[in-house]
Amino acid sequence: MNSVKLSSYCRLYAFSDYRSMKSALPYMRQVVLAKALTEVQESDARRIVMRLPGSGFQNYLRPLGGHQTKSTGIASLITALQLLYKQNGFSARYIVVERS
Numbered sequence: 001m002n003s004v005k006l007s008s009y010c011r012l013y014a015f016s017d018y019r020s021m022k023s024a025l026p027y028m029r030q031v032v033l034a035k036a037l038t039e040v041q042e043s044d045a046r047r048i049v050m051r052l053p054g055s056g057f058q059n060y061l062r063p064l065g066g067h068q069t070k071s072t073g074i075a076s077l078i079t080a081l082q083l084l085y086k087q088n089g090f091s092a093r094y095i096v097v098e099r100s
Helices: 018-025 042-048 073-088
Strands: 003-005 010-015 028-038 056-058 094-099
Touching: 003 073, 010 018, 010 073, 018 028, 018 073, 018 094, 028 042, 056 073
Parallel strands: none
Antiparallel strands: 003 010, 010 094, 028 094
């Protein structure tokens, strides 16, 4: 199970189907968010992604010459999911955020 560290206390997991997400939940410490990706709202994303003081939200892909931040929480969460896609190679339909 691959994951991306969103901040010092939150970790993002992505799942391709509902059954695999539900089977992983009992093994996680403290689940902050468990939803279908299409149901995630801006307020949910702002609670879990890292905010950089005065400049916006963390861009988890960290481009070399481009923007280091994103203007919305959803855009920041999408960059974290893109990084996770690069690691495990399947698309995410369901996400779980665990507080460690």
